[in-house]
Amino acid sequence: MIKKTLKIIGMTCAACSARIEKVVGKLDGVSSINVNLTTERATVNYDDKKIDINKITKAIENIGYGAEEEAELNEITIPIEGMTCAACSAKIERAVSRLEGVASASVNLTTEKAAIKYDSNKIKLKTIKQKISDLGYRPLDAIDKKDELDRKMREISTLKTKLVVSIIFCVALLYVSMGHMISWLKLPLPKLVDPMVNPLNYAIVQIILTLPIVIAGYKFYTVGFKALIKGAPNMFSLIAIGTSAAILYSLYSLYLIVMGSHDAVNNLYFETAGVIITLILLGKYLEALSKGKTSQAIKKLINLAPKTAVVIKHGKEISVIIEEVEIGDIVVVKPGDRIPVDGVIIDGVTTIDESMLTGESIPVDKRVDDSVYAATINKNGLIRFRVTKVGQDTFLAQIIKLVEDAQGNKAPIAHLADVVSGYFVPAVFGIALIAFLAWFITGHSLVFSLTIFISVLVIACPCALGLATPTAIMVGTGKGAEYGVLIKGGEALEMTHKVDTIIFDKTGTITEGNPTVTDVIMADGTEKEYLLKIVASVEKGSNHPLGRAIIKEYEKSDSTFLKVTNFETLPGYGIDSYIDDKNLLIGNKNLMNDKKIDLGKIEVDGERLSNDGKTLIYVAINGKIAGLFAVADVVKSGSLEVIKKIKSMGIKVGMITGDNEKTAKAIAKQVDIDYVLSEVLPEDKSSEIKKLQSSGSRVAFVGDGINDAVALVQADVGIAIGSGTDVAIESADIVLIKGDLTDVTTAIELSRATIRNIKQNLFWAFGYNVIGIPIAAGVLHIFGGPLLNPIFAAAAMSLSSLSVLTNALRLKWFKPSK
Numbered sequence: 062m063i064k065k066t067l068k069i070i071g072m073t074c075a076a077c078s079a080r081i082e083k084v085v086g087k088l089d090g091v092s093s094i095n096v097n098l099t100t101e102r103a104t105v106n107y108d109d110k111k112i113d114i115n116k117i118t119k120a121i122e123n124i125g126y127g128a129e130e131e132a133e134l135n136e137i138t139i140p141i142e143g144m145t146c147a148a149c150s151a152k153i154e155r156a157v158s159r160l161e162g163v164a165s166a167s168v169n170l171t172t173e174k175a176a177i178k179y180d181s182n183k184i185k186l187k188t189i190k191q192k193i194s195d196l197g198y199r200p201l202d203a204i205d206k207k208d209e210l211d212r213k214m215r216e217i218s219t220l221k222t223k224l225v226v227s228i229i230f231c232v233a234l235l236y237v238s239m240g241h242m243i244s245w246l247k248l249p250l251p252k253l254v255d256p257m258v259n260p261l262n263y264a265i266v267q268i269i270l271t272l273p274i275v276i277a278g279y280k281f282y283t284v285g286f287k288a289l290i291k292g293a294p295n296m297f298s299l300i301a302i303g304t305s306a307a308i309l310y311s312l313y314s315l316y317l318i319v320m321g322s323h324d325a326v327n328n329l330y331f332e333t334a335g336v337i338i339t340l341i342l343l344g345k346y347l348e349a350l351s352k353g354k355t356s357q358a359i360k361k362l363i364n365l366a367p368k369t370a371v372v373i374k375h376g377k378e379i380s381v382i383i384e385e386v387e388i389g390d391i392v393v394v395k396p397g398d399r400i401p402v403d404g405v406i407i408d409g410v411t412t413i414d415e416s417m418l419t420g421e422s423i424p425v426d427k428r429v430d431d432s433v434y435a436a437t438i439n440k441n442g443l444i445r446f447r448v449t450k451v452g453q454d455t456f457l458a459q460i461i462k463l464v465e466d467a468q469g470n471k472a473p474i475a476h477l478a479d480v481v482s483g484y485f486v487p488a489v490f491g492i493a494l495i496a497f498l499a500w501f502i503t504g505h506s507l508v509f510s511l512t513i514f515i516s517v518l519v520i521a522c523p524c525a526l527g528l529a530t531p532t533a534i535m536v537g538t539g540k541g542a543e544y545g546v547l548i549k550g551g552e553a554l555e556m557t558h559k560v561d562t563i564i565f566d567k568t569g570t571i572t573e574g575n576p577t578v579t580d581v582i583m584a585d586g587t588e589k590e591y592l593l594k595i596v597a598s599v600e601k602g603s604n605h606p607l608g609r610a611i612i613k614e615y616e617k618s619d620s621t622f623l624k625v626t627n628f629e630t631l632p633g634y635g636i637d638s639y640i641d642d643k644n645l646l647i648g649n650k651n652l653m654n655d656k657k658i659d660l661g662k663i664e665v666d667g668e669r670l671s672n673d674g675k676t677l678i679y680v681a682i683n684g685k686i687a688g689l690f691a692v693a694d695v696v697k698s699g700s701l702e703v704i705k706k707i708k709s710m711g712i713k714v715g716m717i718t719g720d721n722e723k724t725a726k727a728i729a730k731q732v733d734i735d736y737v738l739s740e741v742l743p744e745d746k747s748s749e750i751k752k753l754q755s756s757g758s759r760v761a762f763v764g765d766g767i768n769d770a771v772a773l774v775q776a777d778v779g780i781a782i783g784s785g786t787d788v789a790i791e792s793a794d795i796v797l798i799k800g801d802l803t804d805v806t807t808a809i810e811l812s813r814a815t816i817r818n819i820k821q822n823l824f825w826a827f828g829y830n831v832i833g834i835p836i837a838a839g840v841l842h843i844f845g846g847p848l849l850n851p852i853f854a855a856a857a858m859s860l861s862s863l864s865v866l867t868n869a870l871r872l873k874w875f876k877p878s879k
Contacts, residue, residue, distance in 0.1 A: 139175045372390050825868065
């Protein structure tokens with residue numbers, strides 16, 4: 062059977078779609094056809110030995126409609142090496158999207174990947190990769206996720222080595238060039254390199270110390286100048302131009318020293334280039350570390366699934382690698398083991414911990430015909446199940462794919478410096494060149510005109526522009542760490558201040574995440590201490606979390622247990638056992654009804670507690686109701702105050718959970734949350750966030766479980782509770798190390814303060830350029846004023862950097878509101 066999708070032209074109503082279905086459905090060889098009037102598409106299943114697609118389209122055309130075979134698009138993710146900023150990803154995206162046959166292209170700077178949909182009949186993958194190569198970047202083959210992680214680790218290691226080399230030589234360079242000039246330092250220099258005694262040696266030593274730094278940052282030049290030549294300057298172009306201007310002018314000064322002009326020793330700016338390269342290398346190293354976390358999240362999800370499975374073959378149990386398990390195989394899982402693949406139970410009863418998939422803290426009772434999922438934990442019963450899904454079709458694999466898709470579709474934040482660089486760099490070059498030619502043509506010397514040219518480039522050095530954002534981010538993230546808020550880079554910090562909606566996961570986030578006894582109701586004549594003792598003694602033989610909650614409550618006052626006999630688990634109901642010849646029934650209301658136990662007044666209390674979203678455990682002794690335990694996942698202290706504070710900040714608050722509706726609404730009422738979505742699976746969480754985003758909301762999601770990984774990545778800002786799982790933490794943009802919800806508001810306040818600081822920094826950085834460039838070009842000299850010497854141009858540049866750094870340091874006094 063062949064399945065094809067046809068685009069139908071000319072349908073106007075349901076009668077049209079029905080007519081097409083009727084006509085095509087009667088054709089010999091067509092097994093089924095479904096026509097969708099809304100999408101104007103027809104899905105046809107047919108036997109290609111009896112009929113071809115051309116006859117089907119001809120039949121549709123004969124009854125007055127148009128039909129075209131819709132191209133099946135291939136989807137490919139291409140890792141790309143060499144991107145440095147948003148300008149790079151945007152350039153690749155534009156160029157690839159324009160290729161004939163490419164339906165869409167989305168390039169993610171953070172994950173360094175391009176997600177491309179294309180028609181293989183019109184364009185080949187080789188052509189797409191060649192286009193990326195022509196742009197100056199390196200498309201990589203789709204590699205194993207572990208190999209990709211190893212590659213990223215190697216890149217980080219290489220960057221670290223370059224940074225260390227750069228720092229060592231930069232410190233030495235600053236010592237030689239600046240140490241003796243600072244009065245309070247008065248660092249001594251040997252006469253051999255003393256600028257007043259041996260100016261040439263002084264200059265040569267600076268060149269020698271600068272060269273390793275330039276080599277360490279060689280990519281700034283190769284990538285920056287290549288981008289400039291192609292007409293798409295990026296951040297590296299700014300770095301390359303600024304440092305090159307300083308080095309070229311310093312080399313010119315060296316030439317003057319060689320020619321006998323010893324005063325030129327004051328015009329050496331090698332240390333300027335060295336410091337800029339070192340600082341940018343530091344920023345790129347920290348950025349690479351942050352990017353590396355993305356792959357870690359996927360790796361940990363993959364590692365959840367067992368590597369082997371026990372399969373029944375020819376009546377014997379044998380262990381096979383997971384890749385050899387096939388649909389229809391019978392798999393055996395013992396208590397405590399993880400489920401290797403998806404399937405349906407054919408023998409046995411148990412409870413399974415599905416919290417890593419659903420977020421529900423209480424294990425689920427399972428029996429014959431119930432479904433089980435890969436990576437979940439079999440708690441207390443041996444089961445056999447028939448395999449229904451393997452490999453990429455399992456529920457866990459779908460979650461992994463959702464996480465990858467969310468990462469790939471998350472548009473990178475456009476950094477202001479990258480956007481401005483496209484206009485700033487050509488403008489500065491143009492001004493410098495125009496000024497040079499204008500002064501030279503009007504009769505001034507080559508040296509004079511060159512001085513103007515270099516002054517413009519030096520004063521327009523992007524040092525302040527390059528420092529404006531990363532410096533504030535480094536101080537802001539450092540301050541966040543002091544308060545237990547780990548912010549993974551500038552994008553998360555920048556986006557957090559725009560958030561207008563925060564969605565909380567329930568279990569382990571708003572609540573404690575562990576069942577706790579909240580109420581104990583006794584029937585007349587029953588003592589609480591005795592009821593606790595006998596139930597805890599029985600539950601000691603169970604592995605159920607509700608039972609453990611009762612044991613924990615009992616152990617607050619006593620640690621002795623009674624002897625239990627004839628212990629029998631009743632799957633889906635509870636426990637039947639004996640203590641001192643007394644029959645004890647412990648379980649849910651269905652058990653009491655099944656055993657015809659009269660609940661009496663206890664039933665009223667049960668209804669009330671059930672309406673509060675609590676799980677009930679009834680206890681009967683010798684056929685009479687003795688009491689009732691209410692167990693619930695209690696709200697964390699401070700949750701209500703935090704949510705009220707978030708609302709006061711003008712942010713909407715909602716809650717999503719895998720728990721049942723009654724429990725979810727009860728919890729939401731306690732913490733003053735109006736918007737609630739209950740009984741959801743991981744993909745539902747992600748879909749709900751997408752809906753909010755499509756309506757224009759900037760969404761933050763707060764969660765702690767593996768089941769939250771997809772939502773954490775899909776959200777504009779993912780916030781993980783530090784006490785949660787490693788996968789949630791790795792998938793998130795922000796981690797609350799202390800697990801304190803109060804830190805959600807700390808993160809928002811810190812983000813707002815940092816972005817405000819960044820805007821101030823950019824104002825100073827651009828302000829100096831706007832004022833300084835015309836002066837450097839000689840505007841004041843035209844009216845009889847002074848000519849700006851490059852030394853003052855460099856001083857102005859340094860002053861702009863100093864103002865940016867000083868302003869950023871003000872963030873050190875940040876304190877979250879009480």
